[in-house]
Amino acid sequence: MKPFVESNGLSNDGEALRRRADRDGYLFLRNWVDKEAVLAARRDIAGVLQDAGWIDGGMEPEEAMTSHPPHVSGEPEFSPVYDRVQRIESFHTLAHDEKIMAVTGHLLGDDVLLQPSNIARFVFPTNLEQTTPAHQDFVHIQGTPDVWTAWLPLGDCPRLMGGLGVLTGSHKFGVLPVSRSLGAGGLRAHFEKIGGEWVSSPFDNGDILFFHSHTVHRGLPNLSGNRLRLSVDFRYQRASDPVMEKVLTPHQGRLSWSEVYRGWKSDRYQYHWKRFDLTPVEKVPVEPVDEAV
Ligand SMILES: O=C(O)CCC(=O)C(=O)O
Structure with a gap:
């Protein structure tokens, strides 16, 4: 797979960033996000996962070594552990990183809404059929x-651990039909007819990928054999655009915000979206098509 085009050279030029994003459907920036903030989120999340036994004991949790059978979202054992992760302050704080906000400001203008429903992902090395379609x-x-998604691994993500692949230019083809699938989200886009080229690069800590909500992308298999891949998805849109109600609740919808915020040290980012006069809309059901399409 060819590497991502790097856009650090354009990072001070909003117009050039927008042109690049419009051409490719993504922006990849190296050494961009506050590395200490990324590692703080990694440490805190890995601590919860080690406590749950998903990361091996006897070493630092941030090594994220695992010999545990894979867990995926949707299983009963997954939810309590995921909800503990949802309550982590450093994870939600990372989404407000000022250099992430600077890029989303260039892409969207000055009323950027971080959709509060931040997502953490743990991808086991022994669960390849569950790789995000x-x-x-x-x-x-x-x-x-x-909407622009920011995807970043929490720490280095060498090629063996997979990462994310993007189909360049695929955001120009509207919403594609979907079929049911294994893996996060449970729906696979029918992208085969639109052409384009798959691109990806290994990530070092601090690197970040932004992509448009119509950009076709997929998880790459974690082939490390023994290390959990930890990553986050944060999503940004204009506060003046309609926003789906569900993304205003904690991801997966089991917790209330007051439960998430219990025990936080700072209230700076709590209920951050309430300063906007939002237009919430309901989710429209998505109908998967027959595999033969
Ligand atoms: O991290 C992954 O496996 C994929 C994440 C992703 O594609 C998404 O959340 O949209």
């Missing part, structure tokens, strides 16, 4: 197409 985020988040 090719999909467009719009199907899951709706509201407005003008």
Whole structure:
């Protein structure tokens, strides 16, 4: 797979960043996000996972070594552990990183809403059939197409651990039909007819990928054999655009915000979206098509 085009050279030029994002459907920036903040989120999340036994004991949790059988979202054992992760302050704080906000400001203007429903992902090395299928985020988040997802691994993500692949230019083809699939989101986009080229690069800590809600992307298999891949998805849109109600609740919808915020040291980012006069809309059901399409 060819590498991502790096956009650090354009990072001070909003117009050039927008042109690049419009051409490719993504922006990849190296050494961009506050590395200490990324590692703080990694440490805190890995601590919960080690406590749950998903990361091996006897070493630092941030090594994220695992010999535990894989867990995936949707299993009963997954939810209590995921909800503990959802309550982590450093994880939600990372989404407000000022250099992430600077890029989303260039892409969207000055009324950027971070959709509060931040996502953490743990991808086991022994669960390849559950690798996230090719999909467009719009199907899951709706509201407005003008949403940019920021995807970043928590720490280094060498090629062996997979990462994320993007189909260049695929955001120009609207919303594609979907079929049911294994893997996060459970829906696979039918992208085969639109052409384009799959690109990806290994990530070092601090690197970040932004992509449009119509950009087709997929998880790459974690072939490390013994290390959990930890990553986050944060999503940004204009506060003045409609926003799907569901993304205003904690991801997976079991916790209330007061439960999430219990025990936080700072209230700076709590209920951050309440300063906007939002237009919430309901989710429109998505109908998977027959595999033969
Ligand atoms: O991290 C992954 O496996 C995929 C994440 C992703 O594609 C998404 O959340 O839209």
